[in-house]
Amino acid sequence: MYEKIYLALTLLILTISHATAQNAPSDKIVGTWLSEEKDVKIEIYKSGDKYFRKLIWGKTMYEADGKTSKKDVKNKNEKLRSRNLKDLIMLKDFEYNDGVWDGGEIYDTYSGKTYSCTMKLEKGKLNIRGYIGISLLGRTALGKS
Structure with a gap:
């Protein structure tokens, strides 16, 4: 009997802590974002305590047939040039x-280049700034959820 109560309480605590963790300020960027030009859609996700972004759709990411993903042909590493953009x-x-x-x-x-980067939410928009050296010398892109 006590085992069932203990199990139920443990599950309740795990459920509450999981729901609370998803509402943390750090997770506000998690989800799908569309560029202001509406030509690229990305997904930001969390793995462990780090955040990542992947390309899930783009107007120019498919070959002429509209189904085959283009490859990462400009990558500086020749071994990675066969990767799909999708x-x-x-x-x-x-x-x-x-x-x-x-x-x-x-x-x-x-x-085909990689840059240092910061991201910040400002008025519901995601400000992504890639830069070389210091962030004053960079470019900013905004996305909408």
Whole structure:
């Protein structure tokens, strides 16, 4: 009898802590985002305590047949050029620190280059800033959920 009560209480605590964790400020970026130009859709997800972004749709990510994913042909690493653009991890290893997701990198499929990056939510928009060296010398892209 006590075992059943203990099990029920444990499940209740786990359910509450899981629901609370998903409502944490750090998880506000988790989900699907559409670029302002509406030509790219990405998914941001959490793995462990880090955040990642993958490309799930883009107007120019398919071959002429509309079904075959284009490849990562501009990648500096020749071994990675056969990767599909669909579901390609483009942002990786971000950690949440006081309203900013930083410490990660962004991969640019157009140039094949990887940059330092920060992300910040501002008025419901996701501000993604890739840069070289210091963030003052970078580019910002905004996405809408």
